[in-house]
Each structure stands twice: as structure tokens, then as C-alpha cells.
Amino acid sequence: MAKKGEHNYSATVVWTGNSGEGTKNYRAFSRDHEISCGEKPIIAGSADPAFLGDSSRYNPEELLLSSLSACHMLWYLHLCADAGITVSSYEDNAEGRMIETKSGGGCFDEVILKPIVSIGEEDDSELAQSLHKKAHSLCFIANSVNFEVACEPEIRCGN
Template sequence: MSEKGRHDYAATVVWTGNSGEGTKHYRAFSRDHEITCASKPTVFGSADPAFLGDSSRYNPEELLLSSLSACHMLWYLHLCANAGITVTEYIDNATGRMIETTNGSGYFESVTLKPSIRIGAADDSELAKSLHDKAHSFCFIANSVNFDVGCEPEVLAG
């Protein structure tokens, strides 16, 4: 049993990219892998194509960006429901910037969430816009990263 307030998660990542030579040299293997969590559908991952990955699969950088976006959205929808604001549409075209360093490592410098939200015609659009700040402060993922996460919301009524 978990402690109150503590949530434990588990994921299994399996490398599926052994082309027969293992990691004998840098170009000898595929970066393909599969991510599973319990009995949920498998996420097919790879590296970014810049690092010899398969562009048809999700890469870790895209998954980090989408995790930030989804966490913010879920908090925002929760806060709007509590505030009596009816959100009828939500789409976020989030962007992120990763910097590669001279030693080959890298880090995310920033992420910008760009949610476009449609609310009910009679709802308070200023309140709806302000709830993004509160959603950001509650977002589990944003609270766990060490780079700037900005938000440029657009709220449309009706």
C-alpha cells in the first residue's frame, strides 16, 4: 500500500534495435524501443532522427514535451470546471528547444505551451485566461523540470 499522497509509477522500456551486431559500433544498431506501462498499448519509440532514430516513432524529447502539455491541460480543465467555466475545445501546439552541448550531451532550454481554448459565450474569458497560471503552478511535470515552461494561451468565447 502506498503512503497517502505518494503515487508510484512503473514503466518498462525494451530495446528492440539489435540488428545482429548489438552495439558493436555506433551505426550498427537501431535506436528502436518499446515502452509499456501495465497493460496499456505499447508506445513505439526511437531516437530523434538527428541521432539516427526512426522519424515514424516517438522520441524521448517529444514525449517530454507532450507530457508537459498534457499535464497542464488536465490541470487547466480541472480548474475551469471548478470555476464554472465551460471549456468546449482545447488544443495546444507546444514547442520546445533542446540545446546540444559540445561534449554530446544536451538539455532542454525551454518549452512554450500555446493552448487555444474555446469557452462558453457567457463565460469569463479573463478568468479563463488567468487559470493558466494556476494550472502551471499545479502541474506535476512542470514542477519537476529545471527549465522554463512558458504559456501563451488564446481564449476564444462561443
């Protein structure tokens, strides 16, 4: 049982890419897998196509980027609601960069969130802008990574 203020999560990842030869060699298997969390719909995953993955499936790098973007958005919407700012639309075209290392691994070295937010004409656009900084400081996912997550928001009034 979780302690107060503690939240536990679980996910199941099942490799579905055995074409009959297992991992006999690097090119003998598919990187396809399925991600599930309880009874929610299954997410079809694979590796990035650069690593022999299926481009029609989500890869871990895209899911990390999406998690950062979604967490920031959810905090931002919460803060705007608390501040009396009416957000009518929010879209983020986030970008991230992963660098391969000499050892064959890799790591993200930056992510840039680029939210475009529409607020009411009477709302305080400066406050709306500043709430992105607060959302970033509260974001569970951004606080869990070891690389820079920048935010370049655009606020549109009266849309």
C-alpha cells in the same frame, strides 16, 4: 505501499533495435524501443532522427514535451470545471528547444505551451485566461523540470 499523497509509477522500456551485431559500432544498431506501462498499448519509440532514430516513432524529447502539455491541459480543465467555465475545445501546439552541449549531451532550455481554448459565450474570459497560470503552478510535470515552461494561451469565447 504508497503513503497518502504519494503516487508511484512504473514503465518498461525494451530495446528492440539489435540487428544481430548489438552495439558493435554506433551505426550498427537501431534506436528502436518499446515503452509499456502495464497492460496499456505499447508506444513505439526511437531516437530523434538527428541521432539516427526512426522518424515514424516517438522520441523521448517529443514525449517530454507531450507530458508537459497534457499535464497542463488536465489541470486547466479541472480548474475550469471548478470555476464554472465550460471549455468546449482545447488544443495545444507546444514547442520546445533542446540544446546540445559540448560534452555531447544536451538539455531542454525552454518549452512554450500554446493552448487555444474555446469557452462558452457567457463565461468569464479573464478568469479563463488567469487559470492557465494556476494550472502551471500545479502541474506535476512542469514542477519537475529544471527549465522554463512558458504558457501563451489564446481564449476564444462562444465557440
